[in-house]
Amino acid sequence: MKYEGKTVLEVGERSALAQTVAHFKPVASTIIGSGDDSAVIGLSSNRFVVTTDSMVEGRDFRLDFSSGFDVGYKAAATNLSDVAAMGAQPVALVVALLITRDTKLSWLEDFAKGLQSALDELAPSAAVVGGDLALADQIVVAVTAHGDLLNQKPILRSGARPGEVLAVAGTLGKAAAGLSLLLHEDKSLAASYPELVQVQLRPRPPIATAVSAGASAMLDISDSLALDANRLASASNVSLRINSSDLQGYVAVLEQAAQSVSARDGKNLDPISWVLFGGEDHGFLASFPKGSVPAGFKAIGSVEAGSGVHLDSEPLAAKGWDSVSS
Amino acid sequence: MKYEGKTVLEVGERSALAQTVAHFKPVASTIIGSGDDSAVIGLSSNRFVVTTDSMVEGRDFRLDFSSGFDVGYKAAATNLSDVAAMGAQPVALVVALLITRDTKLSWLEDFAKGLQSALDELAPSAAVVGGDLALADQIVVAVTAHGDLLNQKPILRSGARPGEVLAVAGTLGKAAAGLSLLLHEDKSLAASYPELVQVQLRPRPPIATAVSAGASAMLDISDSLALDANRLASASNVSLRINSSDLQGYVAVLEQAAQSVSARDGKNLDPISWVLFGGEDHGFLASFPKGSVPAGFKAIGSVEAGSGVHLDSEPLAAKGWDSVSS
Numbered sequence: 001m002k003y004e005g006k007t008v009l010e011v012g013e014r015s016a017l018a019q020t021v022a023h024f025k026p027v028a029s030t031i032i033g034s035g036d037d038s039a040v041i042g043l044s045s046n047r048f049v050v051t052t053d054s055m056v057e058g059r060d061f062r063l064d065f066s067s068g069f070d071v072g073y074k075a076a077a078t079n080l081s082d083v084a085a086m087g088a089q090p091v092a093l094v095v096a097l098l099i100t101r102d103t104k105l106s107w108l109e110d111f112a113k114g115l116q117s118a119l120d121e122l123a124p125s126a127a128v129v130g131g132d133l134a135l136a137d138q139i140v141v142a143v144t145a146h147g148d149l150l151n152q153k154p155i156l157r158s159g160a161r162p163g164e165v166l167a168v169a170g171t172l173g174k175a176a177a178g179l180s181l182l183l184h185e186d187k188s189l190a191a192s193y194p195e196l197v198q199v200q201l202r203p204r205p206p207i208a209t210a211v212s213a214g215a216s217a218m219l220d221i222s223d224s225l226a227l228d229a230n231r232l233a234s235a236s237n238v239s240l241r242i243n244s245s246d247l248q249g250y251v252a253v254l255e256q257a258a259q260s261v262s263a264r265d266g267k268n269l270d271p272i273s274w275v276l277f278g279g280e281d282h283g284f285l286a287s288f289p290k291g292s293v294p295a296g297f298k299a300i301g302s303v304e305a306g307s308g309v310h311l312d313s314e315p316l317a318a319k320g321w322d323s324v325s326s
Numbered sequence: 327m328k329y330e331g332k333t334v335l336e337v338g339e340r341s342a343l344a345q346t347v348a349h350f351k352p353v354a355s356t357i358i359g360s361g362d363d364s365a366v367i368g369l370s371s372n373r374f375v376v377t378t379d380s381m382v383e384g385r386d387f388r389l390d391f392s393s394g395f396d397v398g399y400k401a402a403a404t405n406l407s408d409v410a411a412m413g414a415q416p417v418a419l420v421v422a423l424l425i426t427r428d429t430k431l432s433w434l435e436d437f438a439k440g441l442q443s444a445l446d447e448l449a450p451s452a453a454v455v456g457g458d459l460a461l462a463d464q465i466v467v468a469v470t471a472h473g474d475l476l477n478q479k480p481i482l483r484s485g486a487r488p489g490e491v492l493a494v495a496g497t498l499g500k501a502a503a504g505l506s507l508l509l510h511e512d513k514s515l516a517a518s519y520p521e522l523v524q525v526q527l528r529p530r531p532p533i534a535t536a537v538s539a540g541a542s543a544m545l546d547i548s549d550s551l552a553l554d555a556n557r558l559a560s561a562s563n564v565s566l567r568i569n570s571s572d573l574q575g576y577v578a579v580l581e582q583a584a585q586s587v588s589a590r591d592g593k594n595l596d597p598i599s600w601v602l603f604g605g606e607d608h609g610f611l612a613s614f615p616k617g618s619v620p621a622g623f624k625a626i627g628s629v630e631a632g633s634g635v636h637l638d639s640e641p642l643a644a645k646g647w648d649s650v651s652s
Binding site (some may be wrong): 031032035036037038039040041042043044045046047048049050051052053054056058059060081082083085086088092094095096098129130131132134135136137138140142144145146147149154156157158218219220235 | 357358361362363364365366367368369370371372373374375376377378379380382384385386407408409411412414418420421422424455456457458460461462463464466468470471472473475480482483484544545546561
């Protein structure tokens with residue numbers, strides 16, 4: 001174990017990169033992978049989609065909660081969900097990674113394994129095709145993800161029409177519940193609900209379900225159901241009505257965890273707040289013509305003329321995660 | 327001036343982004359710009375090139391040397407040069423920007439103006455199509471740039487063949503000279519050589535020249551002529567010979583600045599070291615069949631059988647900038 005316990009700085013950039021890149025594997029669309037000035041990616045048509053998202057140590061993840069594998073997995077998953085939300089099949093990721101002087105080579109390799117594992121599990125059509133490694137005061141991961149529209153039109157946020165059905169795919173509130181458990185001073189709580197913690201650390205958006213959904217409008221629920229529903233309503237110039245009865249299943253699976261937190265804090269935590277206002281599940285919110293909701297999506301409401309979002313008859317505020325002011 | 331002197335945090339993410347994104351303009355290939363989950367980019371064929379590079383405050387730039395405009399300009403220029411080095415025409419940039427709690431909105435706007443200005447001047451075919459803004463302990467810019475191969479084959483580092491001519495486009499050593507002047511304790515030095523400082527702060531790689539060059543092999547000179555020539559030699563499995571006589575013009579324009587530094591330091595600084603071992607000019611090193619060196623490129627040597635790089639008859643070590651260990 002030549003490199004055991006060594007930092008990336010001690011090993012040197014070139015050796016460390018060689019060790020790390022070895023964990024990535026090309027896919028059919030990877031015409032030229034990493035090693036030249038740019039990568040070259042093949043598509044089924046002459047258009048591609050692109051999105052970028054960054055994660056910052058101390059704000060988006062903590063090294064005492066997340067392993068390198070977790071950080072890599074989540075960085076891939078959150079960007080793949082933005083590609084899939086356009087109805088595009090993920091094909092390529094490039095990764096700008098900033099590490100610190102103390103970052104171990106083993107962390108870097110673990111990070112690479114997490115990235116590749118997310119691709120294997122969520123989007124086997126995609127590869128890491130390039131990246132950049134540099135030093136900073138804290139770990140930062142900036143992933144840019146690319147998708148192939150497969151000769152289909154992109155699914156925009158602006159396509160929802162009155163009379164359509166509002167539906168979601170993926171989990172709702174589990175990532176927020178997991179974060180509450182991780183942050184709780186009673187450290188035994190997180191260990192009691194490993195599935196919720198797992199969704200926070202390694203979200204598993206149903207990428208293939210979204211890509212093939214054929215939605216009229218779609219976005220990925222990154223900041224909260226309430227906030228992202230308001231974005232969809234605004235972009236489509238419609239009103240969205242969410243039925244609380246359709247959210248009961250999402251609430252039910254969080255009730256026990258909410259009770260555990262409530263018992264320790266001596267106050268009543270309603271798990272509906274995780275479902276409505278918690279982010280980071282990275283599921284999908286979409287609208288479909290009546291009768292066209294595909295398998296993997298669950299109807300939670302309707303698209304109507306007007307503006308804003310209502311939960312039953314009450315206005316639902318655009319409350320959720322804000323990457324700058326939170 | 328509603329926002330005068332305010333930080334991005336005080337203004338809030340949404341307002342700050344609206345103010346900033348207003349400085350970007352779409353181009354013909356921008357099918358869907360920023361505002362949805364991903365952007366959609368049109369191409370002339372079903373392949374695209376992609377590259378990513380990051381710049382970190384305190385390592386790649388200093389806020390006392392560089393304005394927001396400079397940082398934006400350089401972040402665009404360095405990534406555009408990686409796209410052009412593949413023989414691809416730049417079409418789209420996405421920008422992950424990390425700012426601090428103290429970053430003023432005016433800095434952010436200035437940064438956006440610098441990005442757009444680099445596109446206007448160096449690659450008017452390209453647009454900023456998306457981004458991500460978040461908080462960190464220092465400013466970090468991670469740009470991912472995309473190019474259209476215009477139905478041509480990509481120009482790789484591996485295409486140089488014995489018998490070809492080695493040539494460069496762009497400046498050599500000016501960026502390194504500019505950095506030496508900026509870092510010198512005699513602060514009057516930088517003011518005496520504004521052109522050299524300008525190349526360091528806002529490099530202007532000849533993008534269009536590279537895209538249309540039709541080279542056999544090409545890369546952008548980011549880390550140093552010596553280091554990047556060794557990369558080209560290694561990828562092409564050839565030996566490169568650089569003629570010192572062909573570098574005289576590059577050295578001559580740096581001599582006065584070198585003398586000024588030498589006079590203050592009481593030792594003899596040979597400006598050839600800036601030309602050979604200085605990075606950040608982001609010009610291009612390429613090989614061409616004999617008689618095919620296009621306008622804008624200047625022959626500096628030859629491609630031969632063998633390995634490694636020689637300056638006249640002496641081996642030229644792969645010395646230059648290393649983003650992790652430097």
